Amino acid sequence: MLFNDPDGRRLIFLPVIMQTLLFPFAATLEVRNNTLAVFNEDHGRASYELVQRFSQAAAFTNIIYLTSDREVTEAIDAQKALAVVRFPSDFSRHVEQGQPAPLQLLLDGRRSNSSQIAASYIQEIAGGYFAERGGLRSNEPTSQVMVRHRYNPNLEYTWFILPSLVAIILTIGSLITTSLSVARERERGTFDQLLVSPLTPEMIMLGKAIPSLLVGLGQATAIILGAVLIYHVPVEGSLILLYASAIMYFAALVGFGLLISAICSTQQQAFLGAFSFMMPATLLSGFTAPVENMPEWLQTLTWFNPIRHFIVIVKSIFLKDVPADFVFHHGLPLLIISVCTLTAATVIFRRRLG
Amino acid sequence: MRDPSSGMIAFLLPIVLLLIFGYGINLDTTRIRLGVLNEDGGAASQEFVQQLKGSPYLVVTESGHRAALDRLLQDGEIRGYTALEADFSRKTDDPSGTAPLQVITDGTEPNTANFVSAYVTSIWQQWQAAEARDQGRAASQPLDVQTRYWFNPAAESRHYLIPGSITVIMTVIGALLTSLVVAREWERGTMEALLSSPVNRAELLLSKLLPYYLLGMLSMAVITFCAVFLMGVPFRGSVLLLGVVTTFFLLSVLGIGLLISSTTRDQFNSAQMALNVAFLPAVMLSGFLFEIASMPAPIRAFTYLLPPRYFVSSLQTLFLSGNVGSILWPDILFLMGTSALFLSLAARATTRRLDG
Numbered sequence: 001m002l003f004n005d006p007d008g009r010r011l012i013f014l015p016v017i018m019q020t021l022l023f024p025f026a027a028t029l030e031v032r033n034n035t036l037a038v039f040n041e042d043h044g045r046a047s048y049e050l051v052q053r054f055s056q057a058a059a060f061t062n063i064i065y066l067t068s069d070r071e072v073t074e075a076i077d078a079q080k081a082l083a084v085v086r087f088p089s090d091f092s093r094h095v096e097q098g099q100p101a102p103l104q105l106l107l108d109g110r111r112s113n114s115s116q117i118a119a120s121y122i123q124e125i126a127g128g129y130f131a132e133r134g135g136l137r138s139n140e141p142t143s144q145v146m147v148r149h150r151y152n153p154n155l156e157y158t159w160f161i162l163p164s165l166v167a168i169i170l171t172i173g174s175l176i177t178t179s180l181s182v183a184r185e186r187e188r189g190t191f192d193q194l195l196v197s198p199l200t201p202e203m204i205m206l207g208k209a210i211p212s213l214l215v216g217l218g219q220a221t222a223i224i225l226g227a228v229l230i231y232h233v234p235v236e237g238s239l240i241l242l243y244a245s246a247i248m249y250f251a252a253l254v255g256f257g258l259l260i261s262a263i264c265s266t267q268q269q270a271f272l273g274a275f276s277f278m279m280p281a282t283l284l285s286g287f288t289a290p291v292e293n294m295p296e297w298l299q300t301l302t303w304f305n306p307i308r309h310f311i312v313i314v315k316s317i318f319l320k321d322v323p324a325d326f327v328f329h330h331g332l333p334l335l336i337i338s339v340c341t342l343t344a345a346t347v348i349f350r351r352r353l354g
Numbered sequence: 355m356r357d358p359s360s361g362m363i364a365f366l367l368p369i370v371l372l373l374i375f376g377y378g379i380n381l382d383t384t385r386i387r388l389g390v391l392n393e394d395g396g397a398a399s400q401e402f403v404q405q406l407k408g409s410p411y412l413v414v415t416e417s418g419h420r421a422a423l424d425r426l427l428q429d430g431e432i433r434g435y436t437a438l439e440a441d442f443s444r445k446t447d448d449p450s451g452t453a454p455l456q457v458i459t460d461g462t463e464p465n466t467a468n469f470v471s472a473y474v475t476s477i478w479q480q481w482q483a484a485e486a487r488d489q490g491r492a493a494s495q496p497l498d499v500q501t502r503y504w505f506n507p508a509a510e511s512r513h514y515l516i517p518g519s520i521t522v523i524m525t526v527i528g529a530l531l532t533s534l535v536v537a538r539e540w541e542r543g544t545m546e547a548l549l550s551s552p553v554n555r556a557e558l559l560l561s562k563l564l565p566y567y568l569l570g571m572l573s574m575a576v577i578t579f580c581a582v583f584l585m586g587v588p589f590r591g592s593v594l595l596l597g598v599v600t601t602f603f604l605l606s607v608l609g610i611g612l613l614i615s616s617t618t619r620d621q622f623n624s625a626q627m628a629l630n631v632a633f634l635p636a637v638m639l640s641g642f643l644f645e646i647a648s649m650p651a652p653i654r655a656f657t658y659l660l661p662p663r664y665f666v667s668s669l670q671t672l673f674l675s676g677n678v679g680s681i682l683w684p685d686i687l688f689l690m691g692t693s694a695l696f697l698s699l700a701a702r703a704t705t706r707r708l709d710g
Binding site: 015018019022023025026027028029030031032033034074076077078079082100101102103104105106107108109110111112113114115116117119120122123124126127145146147148149150151152153155156157159160172176180181184267268271272275276279280282283284288289290292293294295298312315316319320322326 | 367371375381382384385387433465466474498499503505510522526534535626633643644647648649667670
């Protein structure tokens, strides 16, 4: 039935293509193209040179100059700028005399993650400037920390997003299709025909699961190809491991889908059920925010979330070239989840039959 | 509305989702698992390791072997490690020594990787300054940055992510549920029956919109109440303006929901389409999590069509900073535009279906 319906067929691949083309560009926590406001009461050389350096950062493509406290308030309130740097009138004098130079940094707390990143850029630039000046003046150590970002040297967000997107997009397809398909057949009465046929509940469920699995693997392949060909995300690990774990992941999703459809009798209930599961599962998977930032009790709860485990696996296979035992270790929960949900779904189907 | 699940949709679902989002989506990495490789063992290196261990933001795992830390990093057990090489103590004592400190992070989590390098760098700078003072030298960095986060002094990401989550929840309630309920009416033929009865198009749309609008406003009141009194998010704007913004946002997403259901006339396809057209863009392209300014220009342009974009911006401002006219009025105007656009498209789709 998934393939007979032209609308349904379009809905399998169009969203995948759209999302693969649109979301990786959008999903970034980097700070780019932002506006920095400067309130310079100093007019000395040091502040002038610092502003020059700020304006060269990719984070700030636009610099606006403010001349009063009122303008500072307005720039932040109206989000004309993400950050305001304020040089007090004695800034350059302090710098020349080697005293600690006070630099004020006002940030928009409505976007505190971005403004924290912007603040660290500004401090880095200012720190670099002073380290250079210090180096020119005397023999003080100019030690800097050498940072290496392993597995993703330039911290490309697309490298982080695309593997996660494989997990997310597949969830929508397979979970919704399995959970709604049984309910839809039940509403249309075609499910009763299946029940009077000599098929066992296991066979009926398998008949529901396999098309979803095939569709899902097709979608996964499309996204992986897109990731490699369009976004040049490296695939360091083994594709066999990737597909093996994808099958386990689908089994877990299909398990949840069938469980939901076994419990619900109308499409509306099934959709509500699927959605109430999927929305938290997607957002609490480590995709939007790291799992380790959650409170302990919520971290424990996410163990039941197949997306969380699969995202770790996909990301690690893509970027880290992890060995098979790593994949097995993180795949085990998926296996347990699929066995539990599939068994529960079969039991409920049986009871409904009997 | 006769459906008993409406109550659940209006009250239970939003509260549960709000709690999950409020606690679950947190970008502030306050406990970083950091490895330390100390190949030096000298006094200076041990002092610095103590400094790292003393930081409330770090959970330190010490090891003498790089291979062991590499393995922990690969397994995701630590988010980065600091390496003090064998000549660390000697070089820090030597005034001309350079860069004896290495930080290796797990780049597969870019946001956390930034936090790792920022924390270690700042502890390193503090330690250097303290060392310099102890040795009677002037600190090499005569810079005193005073940082202030307006509206959110502790820079807690929760405070702006919760207003964003409200947008996602309201999109779900507005667009997804309407599309599904009305699609069922198309499937059952009750829409055709209504359309052939002597009501005009406006009356018909109104009869579909009004119940869901009221339901949406009710949920909005419930979530706002929970956000403020349960989760401690400040609310500094006017309730009246919140009502105005919510009204136009709801009209827009209800319009999208009606448009979807009248285009597909099928619950199954409506559900899929609503997820892709309403839910995912509300998460990805609304500015709730990912900064719109950082997106490429064509995508930035596209976001102007999305009602959630304006709702996120208005809610963040109303909750955290107050009645800022220069943000709220453009948002309200754009939301009026999107409601007019989507409602008229929905009206056209409804009647076209009837003719066809």
